[in-house]
Amino acid sequence: xxxxxxxxxxxxxxxxxxxxxxxxxxxxxxxxxxxxxxxxxxxxxxxxxxxxxxxxxxxxxxxx
Numbered sequence: 001x002x003x004x005x006x007x008x009x010x011x012x013x014x015x016x017x018x019x020x021x022x023x024x025x026x027x028x029x030x031x032x033x034x035x036x037x038x039x040x041x042x043x044x045x046x047x048x049x050x051x052x053x054x055x056x057x058x059x060x061x062x063x064x
Contacts, residue, residue, distance in 0.1 A: 005048050
C-alpha cells in the first residue's frame, strides 16, 4: 500500500472525519455521521483506495 494522500489532504480528512464522528456521538446529527469514519481512516493511514482508480495522488513526489 503506497501513500497517496498528501499533507493538507490528510489534515482536512482527519478534521472532517473527526468532526462528523464527534457530532454523531453527541447526537447532533443522525447515523449518517458515521460516514466520517471513512475520511478519518484514509487520513490516518495516508491511503485512499479511490485515488488509484481515478489516477489521483496528492502525496508529494520523493526526489531521488
